[in-house]
Amino acid sequence: MSERGARAALAVVVLPVVWAGAVAAQTSAGGTALTNLGSPATPEEIADRDPIVGPGGEGLPAGSGTAAEGRALYDRRCAACHGATGREGPDDRLAGGQGSLAGEGARKTVGSYWPAATTLWDYVNRAMPFNQPGSLAPDEVYAVVAYVLYLNGIVGGDDLIDAGTLPRIEMPNRDGFVPDPRPDLAEASGRARRPPVAVEARVAVEARVAVEAPIGAAAPRAPAAPPSAGSVLDGVFTAAQASRGERTFREVCAACHDPGEFSGGRFRIGWVGRPVGELFETISTLMPEADPGSLSRGEYAAIVAYLLQLNDYPAGDADLPSNGRALGRLEIVARPAP
Numbered sequence: 213m214s215e216r217g218a219r220a221a222l223a224v225v226v227l228p229v230v231w232a233g234a235v236a237a238q239t240s241a242g243g244t245a246l247t248n249l250g251s252p253a254t255p256e257e258i259a260d261r262d263p264i265v266g267p268g269g270e271g272l273p274a275g276s277g278t279a280a281e282g283r284a285l286y287d288r289r290c291a292a293c294h295g296a297t298g299r300e301g302p303d304d305r306l307a308g309g310q311g312s313l314a315g316e317g318a319r320k321t322v323g324s325y326w327p328a329a330t331t332l333w334d335y336v337n338r339a340m341p342f343n344q345p346g347s348l349a350p351d352e353v354y355a356v357v358a359y360v361l362y363l364n365g366i367v368g369g370d371d372l373i374d375a376g377t378l379p380r381i382e383m384p385n386r387d388g389f390v391p392d393p394r395p396d397l398a399e400a401s402g403r404a405r406r407p408p409v410a411v412e413a414r415v416a417v418e419a420r421v422a423v424e425a426p427i428g429a430a431a432p433r434a435p436a437a438p439p440s441a442g443s444v445l446d447g448v449f450t451a452a453q454a455s456r457g458e459r460t461f462r463e464v465c466a467a468c469h470d471p472g473e474f475s476g477g478r479f480r481i482g483w484v485g486r487p488v489g490e491l492f493e494t495i496s497t498l499m500p501e502a503d504p505g506s507l508s509r510g511e512y513a514a515i516v517a518y519l520l521q522l523n524d525y526p527a528g529d530a531d532l533p534s535n536g537r538a539l540g541r542l543e544i545v546a547r548p549a550p
């Protein structure tokens with residue numbers, strides 16, 4: 213969890229106390245004793261909040277899910293705050309940043325920073341969605357966790373995630389933490405299944421705020437689904453435009469991406485059902501990673517045309533526009549089976 217995450221979790225505990233203190237101060241000025249605040253926690257309420265899933269998967273309930281199943285849930289319940297691909301914000305970035313921790317531009321995300329996939333289950337189960345924590349059923353948590361891992365390239369779209377597979381996932385930063393050796397921490401918690409407290413070994417705590425600000429400044433918002441003005445089956449780009457896009461892709465993008473990342477199953481799970489405008493926005497506001505937004509809108513549109521061609525959508529007589537409004541109403545639909 214982020215520093216902010218830890219702080220907010222604390223705040224949840226501390227706030228009511230502060231509030232009660234303020235009320236107490238007010239009423240004691242008026243001479244009225246303060247009694248009967250709150251109610252005793254019922255065994256059910258305690259049981260609801262008590263289970264903590266340990267890093268080894270202890271406490272994971274029955275259930276399962278895949279990234280393909282989790283995508284729709286993510287779009288509905290998470291994307292507004294974390295971005296369509298988990299990279300745009302406005303809240304914490306959940307994806308990307310792998311390999312960035314040791315350098316200047318450290319980006320801490322689930323994929324780059326979190327040492328255990330089981331912690332993601334525990335955190336999402338108890339804390340997310342931020343506005344309705346605890347509202348997801350175990351199958352939903354498994355599916356959305358699978359999708360967040362998928363957005364980080366850690367699992368495949370159809371990998372089944374359950375209590376057996378989740379603990380076996382090797383997170384990229386699993387060796388980036390050291391256990392906190394202070395014995396009083398273990399004693400104070402008094403709970404053997406409590407995950408060991410981890411302290412950051414390699415990353416400066418301050419790095420986070422400074423480096424994450426520019427990314428996703430112009431983040432695409434959750435899909436608002438305006439009326440569709442047709443689909444990519446209608447021949448919405450030209451072959452010449454797609455070849456221009458392919459050239460730019462080779463020059464600018466191929467250093468970091470294989471075209472295969474953007475075709476077949478990965479494209480289907482990532483982009484089918486979304487407007488073309490969202491693909492355009494993601495690429496034009498976040499890519500190339502080292503210099504986002506550095507190409508012209510026409511060049512970005514050509515790259516999108518190339519990606520559509522790569523997925524066997526037909527070319528037509530007119531170039532794909534680079535105007536967000538038109539692209540936003542054009543839907544990426546599944547290709548009919550050949």
Ligand code: HEC
Binds near residue numbers: 215220306335
């Ligand atoms: C209303 C906005 C909102 C929604 C909806 C939401 N989140 Fe969050 N999420 C946040 C905020 C804010 C934080 C930071 C919380 C904190 O620091 O205490 C956060 C933090 C996280 C983190 C921890 C990130 C890190 O590295 O510290 C994860 C993982 C996460 N959310 C996953 C999800 C998932 C999965 C969903 C959908 C099921 C979801 N969130 C829905 C606002 C939201």
Ligand code: HEC
Binds near residue numbers: 297308464469499
């Ligand atoms: C310097 C390396 C670099 C360059 C150059 C680069 N990217 Fe990326 N790109 C990344 C990284 C890193 C991510 C995040 C991947 C991750 O960690 O999951 C990413 C993510 C993406 C994504 C979202 C991932 C997905 O599966 O939907 C798209 C789309 C994308 N890049 C397209 C492009 C295009 C198009 C270009 C060329 C204009 C480009 N990138 C250039 C490094 C790069």
